[in-house]
Amino acid sequence: MQNIIDVQGLKKEFKSFSSRSGLKGAFRDLFTRNYTIKTAVDDISFTIKKGEMVGYIGENGAGKSTSIKMLTGILTPTDGKIVVNGMNPHKEREKFVKTIGVVFGQRSQLWWDIAVQESFRLLKKIYNVPDQQYEEHMKDVIETLDIGPLLDKPVRKLSLGQRMRCELAAALIHNPPLLFLDEPTIGLDVLVKLKIREFLKRINEKYGTTILLTTHDLSDIEALCERVVMLDEGKIIYDGPLKELRENWAEGKQIQFQFSEKATLEELQHLTQEHLVVWEKGESDLVWVASVDADETVISGVIGKVTAAKKIADLKILEISTEEIIRNIYVEGAVRHG
Amino acid sequence: MEYISIFFQYVGQYLKTRLTYRADMIVEIFSDLLFQAVNLVFILVVFGHTNLLAGWSKDEMIFIYGFFLVPFSIFASFFNIWDFTDRYIVKGEMDRILTRPVHSLFQIVLERMELESLFGVVTGLVVMFYAGDKLGLEISWYDPFIFILLVIGGALVYAGIFIALATIGFWSDSRTDIMPMMYNIGNYGRYPVDIYNKVIKYVLTWILPFAFVGVYPSSYFLEREEWYTYAFLTPVVGIVFFLIAVTLWNVGVTKYRGAGN
Ligand SMILES: Nc1ncnc2c1ncn2[C@@H]1O[C@H](COP(=O)(O)OP(=O)(O)OP(=O)(O)O)[C@@H](O)[C@H]1O
Ligand SMILES: [Mg+2]
Numbered sequence: 001m002q003n004i005i006d007v008q009g010l011k012k013e014f015k016s017f018s019s020r021s022g023l024k025g026a027f028r029d030l031f032t033r034n035y036t037i038k039t040a041v042d043d044i045s046f047t048i049k050k051g052e053m054v055g056y057i058g059e060n061g062a063g064k065s066t067s068i069k070m071l072t073g074i075l076t077p078t079d080g081k082i083v084v085n086g087m088n089p090h091k092e093r094e095k096f097v098k099t100i101g102v103v104f105g106q107r108s109q110l111w112w113d114i115a116v117q118e119s120f121r122l123l124k125k126i127y128n129v130p131d132q133q134y135e136e137h138m139k140d141v142i143e144t145l146d147i148g149p150l151l152d153k154p155v156r157k158l159s160l161g162q163r164m165r166c167e168l169a170a171a172l173i174h175n176p177p178l179l180f181l182d183e184p185t186i187g188l189d190v191l192v193k194l195k196i197r198e199f200l201k202r203i204n205e206k207y208g209t210t211i212l213l214t215t216h217d218l219s220d221i222e223a224l225c226e227r228v229v230m231l232d233e234g235k236i237i238y239d240g241p242l243k244e245l246r247e248n249w250a251e252g253k254q255i256q257f258q259f260s261e262k263a264t265l266e267e268l269q270h271l272t273q274e275h276l277v278v279w280e281k282g283e284s285d286l287v288w289v290a291s292v293d294a295d296e297t298v299i300s301g302v303i304g305k306v307t308a309a310k311k312i313a314d315l316k317i318l319e320i321s322t323e324e325i326i327r328n329i330y331v332e333g334a335v336r337h338g
Numbered sequence: 339m340e341y342i343s344i345f346f347q348y349v350g351q352y353l354k355t356r357l358t359y360r361a362d363m364i365v366e367i368f369s370d371l372l373f374q375a376v377n378l379v380f381i382l383v384v385f386g387h388t389n390l391l392a393g394w395s396k397d398e399m400i401f402i403y404g405f406f407l408v409p410f411s412i413f414a415s416f417f418n419i420w421d422f423t424d425r426y427i428v429k430g431e432m433d434r435i436l437t438r439p440v441h442s443l444f445q446i447v448l449e450r451m452e453l454e455s456l457f458g459v460v461t462g463l464v465v466m467f468y469a470g471d472k473l474g475l476e477i478s479w480y481d482p483f484i485f486i487l488l489v490i491g492g493a494l495v496y497a498g499i500f501i502a503l504a505t506i507g508f509w510s511d512s513r514t515d516i517m518p519m520m521y522n523i524g525n526y527g528r529y530p531v532d533i534y535n536k537v538i539k540y541v542l543t544w545i546l547p548f549a550f551v552g553v554y555p556s557s558y559f560l561e562r563e564e565w566y567t568y569a570f571l572t573p574v575v576g577i578v579f580f581l582i583a584v585t586l587w588n589v590g591v592t593k594y595r596g597a598g599n
Contacts, residue, residue: 014595069433069596072436072437073436073437074432074433074436074437074594074596075594075595075596076592076593076594090592093436094439094440094441095439097436097437097438097439098439100437102437104433104434107430107433107434108434109434109437111449113355114351114355118351118354121347121351122347122348122351123438125343125344125347126344126438126439126440127438127439128340
């Protein structure tokens, strides 16, 4: 399988000028200006194959949007090599962008004042899409995204969810083999999110569209992406299957006990001293959570010891959620490799 | 060729939008006309007392103003880029432009066109015919073609200067008042340059060549042979300045930093 995206040693620095204070400072600024260099993307390399759906995640300011802007030819890299769809995005911009679709959730790609349909028509012209291809493809897109009734409204009169669905449709007018989505589900309600996910899955299956998306909503990633690339302060800290990330990090399970009588930490620690357990208090004195290795003997051992000594009202075994895993990784700032 | 068909698609869309807001359009045309009338009155007042200024008569001045209106109106219709930095750089609209397979400057021209300003072409022609008639100017068969050539040259001069200024936004997005200032300087081009001192004349010819929008090309029609060389340089200067500006623009695009959301 061929690489659709091939990035080697990609780097982007932003120089930002700061002004000195006072009149004297302003005068000195005229001649030499103070600046600091911010490395937004710091020497990253990865490849993406045709048909993959990859989640690009990281905290605010990690450099996700900056990387996407370099991959789409908007920004010139400070250093490094990018080949996307066999082209250098920035060098051959006009030819290159015909082969990609882009959605920035934070910013509209459509013309504010004109009806959605008219925007589509202009885009069709800009991308030089033949009538027949447009009819066939867009009919399907419009139906799946359920935007038929919105077509004759101007963009400024649409709600966020309505607009976002139209943005997606607009990005697909030329049926590109590669789609970049920067926070496409930001601010949307659950139903619209589901619809968009379903739609993305569908075009991925139907046309083999490769999709790279950033989001802060990990359920998007769980629903769509087998692979995640995790960025922290401009560096890739994890690149691999979502499943593996979960397994390496969530080696443990949590057992939640609801006791019928009060329990104390010492008491519980004493009971389970032969196992490696971390006890944490839950919502009340009666609820305690034991974090343990995902090992059957340990789990049944702990449950056995505790239930033999104390009466319990309820018992739950919890998987650690992806959300929690990712939060832990952000906090630690690195990924353990298992 | 593709660009021409994209162009007409945009014009069609523009007219459609404008016709739904008809009142706006009428107001705009009216205010343009008013603005042109004020300028004309200004010339009449200045020349109310003296009939000759540095060897130019009142009617010649009026003719030059009429000519100037034509390339200027064309420029004003298509190169509304005086707020480029604010609109496209600071607000990050350039991101959207750069993800589309058409030259970025061309897209901005299309998005920002104000076809109402083309009405100034009509005003300009009327003023020229009025003044030309009073001056007893003759029109030969090839004059319309030369006129078109000189008008295009003049419009390119204007466009070149303003595009070059807009590109500053790619390097620095701080606010400057350079655009309005330049509009004022542009107005000097509609008066004969020999009324100014040498330095200003030099600047208006070679640095900010606004003289190629008004007085130089007009001198061809006014049969001022001493200025013919300049008159015929108009298209050359226009093309050279425009090409320099587009080159600067293309370099500027590679410096675009985007808005950090
Ligand atoms: N145009 C710019 N000029 C200066 N600094 C910038 C610019 N754009 C981004 N940055 C800086 O680069 C870093 C990465 O920004 P980026 O927008 O790529 O983050 P992100 O991962 O998309 O974050 P978020 O999740 O908040 O969207 C930030 O520290 C930001 O301040
Ligand atoms: Mg971002």
